[in-house]
Amino acid sequence: MRSLTPRQQDLLDYLRGCAAEEHAPTLDTICRDMGLRSRGSLHKHIRALVAAGLVEPMGGQHRGVRLTQAAIPDEDGLPLLGRIAAGRPIEAVTHDSRIQVPAALRTQGPCYVLEVRGDSMSDDGILDGDWVVVEQRDHARNGEVVVALVDDEEATLKRIEQRPGVVRLHPANAAYAPLDYHPGRVRIQGVVVGQMRRY
Amino acid sequence: MRSLTPRQQDLLDYLRGCAAEEHAPTLDTICRDMGLRSRGSLHKHIRALVAAGLVEPMGGQHRGVRLTQAAIPDEDGLPLLGRIAAGRPIEAVTHDSRIQVPAALRTQGPCYVLEVRGDSMSDDGILDGDWVVVEQRDHARNGEVVVALVDDEEATLKRIEQRPGVVRLHPANAAYAPLDYHPGRVRIQGVVVGQMRRY
DNA sequence: CTTGTCGGTTCTCTCTTTGTTCTCTACAGT
DNA sequence: ACTGTAGAGAACAAAGAGAGAACCGACAAG
Numbered sequence: 001m002r003s004l005t006p007r008q009q010d011l012l013d014y015l016r017g018c019a020a021e022e023h024a025p026t027l028d029t030i031c032r033d034m035g036l037r038s039r040g041s042l043h044k045h046i047r048a049l050v051a052a053g054l055v056e057p058m059g060g061q062h063r064g065v066r067l068t069q070a071a072i073p074d075e076d077g078l079p080l081l082g083r084i085a086a087g088r089p090i091e092a093v094t095h096d097s098r099i100q101v102p103a104a105l106r107t108q109g110p111c112y113v114l115e116v117r118g119d120s121m122s123d124d125g126i127l128d129g130d131w132v133v134v135e136q137r138d139h140a141r142n143g144e145v146v147v148a149l150v151d152d153e154e155a156t157l158k159r160i161e162q163r164p165g166v167v168r169l170h171p172a173n174a175a176y177a178p179l180d181y182h183p184g185r186v187r188i189q190g191v192v193v194g195q196m197r198r199y
Numbered sequence: 200m201r202s203l204t205p206r207q208q209d210l211l212d213y214l215r216g217c218a219a220e221e222h223a224p225t226l227d228t229i230c231r232d233m234g235l236r237s238r239g240s241l242h243k244h245i246r247a248l249v250a251a252g253l254v255e256p257m258g259g260q261h262r263g264v265r266l267t268q269a270a271i272p273d274e275d276g277l278p279l280l281g282r283i284a285a286g287r288p289i290e291a292v293t294h295d296s297r298i299q300v301p302a303a304l305r306t307q308g309p310c311y312v313l314e315v316r317g318d319s320m321s322d323d324g325i326l327d328g329d330w331v332v333v334e335q336r337d338h339a340r341n342g343e344v345v346v347a348l349v350d351d352e353e354a355t356l357k358r359i360e361q362r363p364g365v366v367r368l369h370p371a372n373a374a375y376a377p378l379d380y381h382p383g384r385v386r387i388q389g390v391v392v393g394q395m396r397r398y
Numbered sequence: 399c400t401t402g403t404c405g406g407t408t409c410t411c412t413c414t415t416t417g418t419t420c421t422c423t424a425c426a427g428t
Numbered sequence: 429a430c431t432g433t434a435g436a437g438a439a440c441a442a443a444g445a446g447a448g449a450a451c452c453g454a455c456a457a458g
Contacts, residue, residue: 039406040407040408043408046406058406061406062406
């Protein structure tokens, strides 16, 4: 993942400063505060932040410039967002919690950590209780292990296989069968880039 | 790998000093700080560092001079001693190398890291290429995964079961059978306390 | 319902900064 | 003299950054 340019970093810092405000700022406001005259130029930067997964894509809505979970500065370690299991949505951890992750186990991009529940990926060496480091992005290559949201309801950890017209999610456990879905029903929320276990 | 020329070493030292900065420096900045007048000359040195695997190749991007993982000195990390596989002694890594390990994955005691070779523990979620964090000690409780030295020759990663008069080493792979030894033949070198994997 | 405004989106055009590749020169040590 | 290291400077290509115009959807006023 590509790191931010200085100007994009400026914008991100500015947006972080705005996080406390009641409304997200409009593009014109940001332009004024950042000394820009053209919304177009600013929007280009925003698009870069969206691509970096730091800002929620705002499909035309007003005052939609919102930071992603992952954009919250990682003082030390990555946010532990919750638990993930087959067949259930991510169960958020109650208190905001962070976990130290070695640089080798994460990417440059925005990452977070989930605790794995269940044994649906056990043949791939991801066991109950393991932590997985997830890079937040909305696309994946075939064969990658992804956090996939089906019908905006069930978040699962599965190996993905994308073919024209069908998305197949493979659990890595002989006891479970792969499931086929229409591509429109599956939203990729992130890709597993690392894994840790404590004994 | 060819060793660095003095000037290349200067550059590397300078870049390490920059690592804490928010943005990577531009070539012009480096030139100024290193007393050079020509970006071209500097770029030649950078290319040498890229060839040495110490700097990420930056395909035309601005501020792209970034150090590779290998070039960032991990003062605080655990030593990566080598690879371990069933049936062979630990194969030492050539150059002294350290790896960052989160506190949650290690114990208070002396620890080191081994890279796993082979699939003899795959049913326990320890796969080929994984790193295991090992606490150095000479005893273990039954059921722990240990680095065991048999006959002072073969170091293996196995789950241990100690009974009066016999030590049984269980691989976690249906393809291999557990092996029984006389307690005198088996020396425990450490116990696995953590595991990490990069995708 | 129509209309106008606001705010997000996309586009093209521009200029500067910065990385990259050349060639040429200098110098030290076999 | 030959080779490897070092540097200068020119020339080029591409990224970064901004300006401004045009477009379009949402929403509120008339």
